Amino acid sequence: MMEVSYREEGVASAASSVAGRLVADGVPARLAAGDPTLWGEDAEREAAVRLGWLTLPRYSRELLPVLGGLVERARAAGLTNVVLAGMGGSSLAAEVICATADVPLTVLDTTDPGQVRRALGEQLDATVLVVAGKSGSTVETDSLLRIYERLFTDAGLAPAGRVVVVTDPGSPLEKRAVEAGYDLVLAQPDVGGRFSALSAFGLVPSALAGADVARLLDEAGEVLPLLSRDTGNPGLDLGAALGGAALAGRDKLLLEDQLSAITGLPDWIEQLVAESTGKQGRGILPVVGADPNESGDELVVAIETDLGDVRVDGPLGAQFLVWEYATALAGLLLEINPFDQPNVAESKENTAALLALPDLPAGAPAFVDGPVEVYGGATARDLPGLFAELLNAIPADGYLSIMAFLDRMAAFDAPVPEGADFEQMTDAWMMADPATLRALLALRTNRPVTFGWGPRLLHSTGQYHKGGPQNGVFLQITGAVAEDVPVPGRPYTLGRLQLAQALGDLGALETRGRPAVRLHLTDRAAGVARLLAAAQEA
Incomplete structure (x- = not known):
């Protein structure tokens, strides 16, 4: 059975305050019954055709x-x-x-x-x-x-x-x-x-x-009857914690699952919460795989462990349903429509326009550092300097997002020493993995650093990056294609499509005045190695 418990007094207080408001308005039962009027007139039409998940x-x-x-x-x-x-x-x-x-x-x-x-x-x-x-x-x-x-x-x-x-x-x-x-x-x-x-x-x-x-x-069916209740309702408890904390300024949601028997749930939660709440200049930013910075705008929610401000226990089927219910409630508390994604289409349209051109307008690099070309308005002239510049540009309430339009399995191709044990193999993979850049840069700032693979992030956190608060700094990574794949019946290859998607999203960020730099790896393996080395050259 599902259980949500508060492990920090500030969270308990904020959640109790908003939960009381929701209960007074009959929200738990109305949401469980699929009432599309909950999110206001502007959202009613969309909500009316988006509440089938409850059944x-x-x-x-x-x-x-x-x-x-x-x-x-x-x-x-x-x-x-x-x-x-x-x-x-x-x-x-x-x-x-x-x-x-x-x-x-x-x-x-x-x-x-x-x-x-x-x-x-x-x-x-x-x-x-x-x-x-x-x-x-x-x-x-x-x-x-x-x-x-x-x-x-x-x-x-x-x-x-x-x-x-x-x-x-x-x-x-x-x-x-x-x-x-x-x-x-x-x-x-x-x-x-x-x-x-x-x-x-x-x-x-x-x-x-x-x-x-x-x-x-x-598992989901067992928790479903609880979602109409005013007490003992894990969806209400979690939604009140997420929304109440965000209203109190704790809008960075750190997801902790190291000890959970469920594998990878934070990646799913990331899309659900970011795409549902990141709009109209507000939202909740999920941060996956990061250690807390103990900063005032963090809320740590732990899956099946005591390592957070909120603990969420329950089997996977119930987790899915309760997180969906909680996200819908958080949207209500933030006064946004949790069921639309108004900024997702922009990157798609940019991509289509770029693909229609004879050549993709990549531009000229600001500087080159070994196998890495740097595009954008940086004043630095090497990668260590660029990383310092980006970290210094993060606002006091902001975050850095790394967006890698690369092969997320390529690190496993890295050579490992003969006779290596599992720990040595893991080390070799980590030092060939672009995602390791997140951890290295996070060591140098007390602000959240997120990492996403493109183009999947365009269907996930991309909505938050463009529609959420104006406090993100963006580092995009693309790479040269050694062996391309043609798309039958289409005038482009996968490599051209991937680069067009990256450039299209970068354009959407830049039109909003959001600081963004693109790193292009002319040799992918050597480029990743250079990025990770530069991140350690403070």
């Missing part, structure tokens, strides 16, 4: 026979290598479910040619591709489907027996699936992408990979 613990049980049939057919055909092509809410939940269940799932929420090539080279004859997209028109998902269709066909394998499509009714992807004869699972249309963990988007790939999805629904 998923029951509604999704109807999917179980369908999922059983899909799994049976896949096993009979020897399809054991499950690849998920989906972005944001269409992939993050399944990744957490499968990692927690310890079943293999390859998630392609990327346009990086190296990362895609790696997946393409794995057990093609045993591969089943799940293509997941709510709108059915996401460029990344479309590109990956085209690439796999060509690959299957060229290998003499019929795509129709190897592709499963998950989408909303009436989407272009539904039409395409029907025409191609793909297995098709239609999702509940009144559920937004980031609230879709317990829908077909989370369940189809997870079931195919071997996770027990019926158990997830049981």
Whole structure:
């Protein structure tokens, strides 16, 4: 069963104050009943078609026979290598479910040619591709489907027996699936992408990979009756803590899960909270994988451990539902609509405009430091100086965001010493991983440093970066492509698309006057090594 406990007096006081207000207005029962008027007139129309997640613990049980049939057919055909092509809410939940269940799932929420090539080279004859997209028109998902269709066909394998499509009714992807004869699972249309963990988007790939999805629904179903209560309601307790703390200035949400049996939940929470609350110049910034700085604007929420201001205990299915409910409440307290994402489309439109040009306008570098080209308005002339400049530019209430449009699996290609033990192997991987830059720069500031992989961050924290408070400093990393991947039927490669996405997002940040610098690695491995070395040259 779920339990939310306050472990710090200031949090308990702020939460109690706002919870009393919510209860007096009948909010817990109204939200549990799906009342779309809670967030005001401007949000009512959207909320009316975005509250289906509250019914998923029951509604999704109807999917179980369908999922059983899909799994049976896949096993009979020897399809054991499950690849998920989906972005944001269409992939993050399944990744957490499968990692927690310890079943293999390859998630392609990327346009990086190296990362895609790696997946393409794995057990093609045993591969089943799940293509997941709510709108059915996401460029990344479309590109990956085209690439796999060509690959299957060229290998003499019929795509129709190897592709499963998950989408909303009436989407272009539904039409395409029907025409191609793909297995098709239609999702509940009144559920937004980031609230879709317990829908077909989370369940189809997870079931195919071997996770027990019926158990997830049981876990969510057990907590569902509590969400209408004024006391003993974990959703209310968590939502009051998030919203109450943010209203009191504690709007940096540090997520701690080191001791949890659930694997990767903060990555899912990050999208849910950032994309739901980061708009109209306000919001809650989730920070994943960071140590607390003991600063006054932090709220540490711990999953199944005492290392935070708030402790959240419960099984994964219940965690999904309670965090969704709490995020909806936090939006209400912040007086924003938690169900829209007004700034996400801007980067997509910028990308499309850039792809239409004969050449991408990368510009001229401000300076070059070994295998790293630096673009932007920096006054420094080497990387250590640039890092110092960026850290000094962070406002007193701000943060630094590192956004890497690179291959998030490439670090595992790093050479390790012969006969190395696991600790030595881990060290070698860390020193080849762009994500290590976050930890190194965090040592030099008392402000939060976040890290995100592009383009997945465009469907997640990207909304907060552009719509949230004007207090972010941005460091984008791109890289030269050694072996590109063409996209069949499209006039671009994955490498060109990836760079256009990066430049498009950078443009969206710059038009808002947000400090942003792009580092381009002319040699990816050497470039990462130079970045990590420079971060240690204070």
